[in-house]
Amino acid sequence: MTLNVTQPPKNLDNVSSSLTGGDFITGAQLYYILLSISALTQVFSIGGVITNAINIAVFVKLGFNETSNISLLALALCDLLSTIMTIWGTLCVTPGFSDAELPFLPAEISPLTGSGLSNLVFRCAAxxxxxxxFERCLCILIPLKVKKWVTPKTTTAVVVAICITTIGPYIGAHWRWKFVWKFLPGRNATVLGVAVVDTPFLILKEKIENIVLGLIQPIVAFVTVLVCTVFLVVYLRRSSQWRKSMASAGGKTAGEDNSRKEEKVVRLVTSIATIFILCYTPNTLMFLNMAIFPSFSVFGQHKNTFLTVYTLSIMANSVSASVNIFIYYKMGTRYRNALRLMFHLKDSVK
Known part of the structure; x- marks a missing residue:
């Protein structure tokens, strides 16, 4: 879903004509809000492309003997693709580019080539x-069994399954959308655009798949991360209290070093999950409001508010996809040393 917001209302003093009625945000306000958010989104997305390219190089260098490297590499790949597509989708609604006499209609093809695919890949990342x-929670609850179950092969299989189950239904849901050539009398030119095929079967099929993909899937992923993060935070507090009690007793157990190592990994995972929760909250709220309030949609009474929240969610996705490198560098000793080695810097102190 992408909007062409290249033209503000002609009369900024009479903005009521630009509304479908009763919206919280006027047409004039929407224009400038989207321009500002789009500019920030481009900045975060470009940063995300750079940081995730570095992440991918580092994890490949570290190797795949540890399952966490495989999962984090998959996350970096998803974030890289998401930010690239966000750059393109945002460019398609940027004044000047979308108004140029291009051989295609940017606002029409963006959902299938930019913003829509960006949301899809971000759901894979979710x-x-x-x-x-969830894996880190299992490592705490049943550590011995997890080592047998979660191997590099099974982790790779899970990641591939996530991609298939997320991307596959999306392709089916957009069978109604077709690339077509359109003749524009005003330009006396034929350009590439998008048409929607309306048949009862395809309409029903798309509605069902949109409920699954647009509502159930992202909310279940969000709740899963939220519950696991709460569990990990509780574990960190208990572990910290245990270490303090051992320190006050003046002793050091044989398992204290392993406990510290486990704590570092848990803190890293918790930080990643917390950033995800904060940045994915606009998406979750948007999905819930769309399900509860029919007027909250691109075709409804509160379409301006919807588009503001939607654009904010895209920017939040870009932020989430851009900042993980700082978490890895701060909390991952092996990651930090590998990164510094890549740039020919002195290894950091462990």
Whole structure:
């Protein structure tokens, strides 16, 4: 879903004509809000492309003997693709580019080539984050069994399954959308655009799949990460209290070093999950409001408010996809040393 917001209302003093009625945000306000958010989104997305390219190089260098490297590599790949597509989708609604006499209609093709695909890939990232959080919870609850169950092969299989189950239904849901050539009398030119095929079967099929993909899938992923994060935070507090009690007793147990190592991993996963929760909240709220309030949609009474929240959610996705490198560098000793080695810097102190 992408909007062409290249033209503000002609009369900014009479904005009521730009509304479908009773919206919280006027047409004039919407224009400038979307321009500002789009500019920030581009900045975060470009940063995300750079940081995730670095992440991918580091995890490949670290190897795949540890399952966490595989999961984090998959997350970096999803974030990289998501930010690239966000850059393109945002460019399609940027004044100047969308108004140019191009051989295609940017606002029409953006959902299938930019913003829509960006949301899809970010949902893959959401499920990968849920898997990482859930795996870490299992490592705490049943550590011995998890080592047998969660191997590099099974982790790879889970990541591939996440991609298939997320991307596959999306392709089916957009069978109604077709690339077509359109003749524009005003330009006396034929350009590439998008048409929607309306048949009862395809309409029903798309509605069902949109409920699954647009509502159930993202909310289940969000709740999974939220629950696992709460569990990990509780574990960190208890572990910290245990270490303090041991320190006050003046002793050091044989398992204290392993406990510290486990704590570091849990803190890293918790930080990633917390950033995800904060940045994915606008998406979750948007999905819930769309399900509860029919007027909250691109075709409804509160379409301006919807488009503001939608654009904010895209920017939040870009932020989430851009900041993980700082968490890895701060909390991951092996990651930090590998990164510094890549740039020919002195290894950091462990």
């Amino acid at each position: 499920w990968v984050t849920a898997f990482i959080s």
